[in-house]
Amino acid sequence: MWDANRLRIATDAAGVALWSWNVDTDAISMDERAHDLWGVPSGPVTFTDLSANIHPEDLDRVRAAFASTREVLGAYEVEFRILCGKEVRWVSARGRGDDQGIVGRIMFGVFLDVTERKMAEEAREMIAGEMGHRVKNLFSIASALAMISERSTETSKEMSEDLRLRLSALNRAHDLVRPMAGDPEKAAHLADLLALLLAPYAGDGAGGDRVLVTVPELIVGEASATALALVVHELATNSIKYGALSTATGTLDVSCVADDREAVITWRERGGPEVIPPKGNDGYGSRLVTGAVSGQLGGSIDFEWLSEGVIIVLRIRKAQLGT
Incomplete structure (x- = not known):
């Protein structure tokens, strides 16, 4: 019942953007919604690439949280600001630490646009x-x-x-x-x-x-x-x-x-x-x-x-x- 197409319909309805992270190469793959949210072109990116869009006041905190995600027990959530031109957006990055749900060497998570709530x-x-x-x-x-x-x-x-x-x-x-x-x-x-x-x-x-x-x-x-x-x-x-x-x-x-x-x-x-x-x-x-x-x-x-x-x-x- 829950094939890829129906899951995509559900995530679109919920405003959920998807990401995956290769823990060995540091490559981050994102779906179209995530690329639109971050304001970056399609294709694989790294955390360093995304860092250019993170608000300077939040960058150190997000960098530290990203580096420690694999050691976190259970679910984690990090909220921070990103810059898309002159627009400031609030993003919630969510995933699971301690290598829970890792497939091969790839971990998965979601981005949520929480600008209105913030x-x-x-x-x-x-x-x-x-x-x-x-x-x-x-x-x-x-x-x-x-x-x-x-x-x-x-x-x-x-x-x-x-x-x-x-x-x-x-x-x-x-x-x-x-x-x-x-x-x-x-x-x-x-x-x-x-x-x-x-x-x-x-x-x-x-x-x-x-x-x-x-x-x-x-x-x-x-x-x-x-x-x-x-x-x-x-x-x-x-x-x-x-x-x-x-x-x-x-x-x-x-x-x-x-x-x-x-x-x-x-x-x-x-x-x-x-x-x-x-x-x-x-x-x-x-x-x-x-x-x-x-x-x-x-x-x-x-x-x-x-x-x-x-x-x-x-x-x-x-x-x-x-x-």
């Missing part, structure tokens, strides 16, 4: 790594916002409400940028993001006349939105405690200019108590802001401590802002 595995690993990174970031953000809330409130109830408002604003900010990858037309604009983040600090929940945001049409990505949110929360907290937003008549003006290289955001406070420049080492808040701007936003931040109101200038790489 790509799926890499995608899952990438997603898992990204999820882990995002979870760590969320914990860092929550911790930073909790510290900001702690410094800007006096009772646990006030802190709870303050933190809830900050997290709610941050969540809505992420809602703005989340569709960006799938639909660039719905990407977040800097003006919307700043207005949303500053709403909890304006007193009436809508911004009113105390907070004015004037910025050009700039797109903000998810990672930058998170960093920018931390900076805005910290600057607004300081304004509520010591600056313009600590008085009923104080105002905050946030503006921005941009060129091809960078966006310059200016935070200008007026109408608050007389500004006293800080002395001594930077506190946690200053380190938080500086770290977020220089690290995640690839920019810089400068403070001008004018008596009538502080002016803060954030310089952000324009390319970084959209990530």
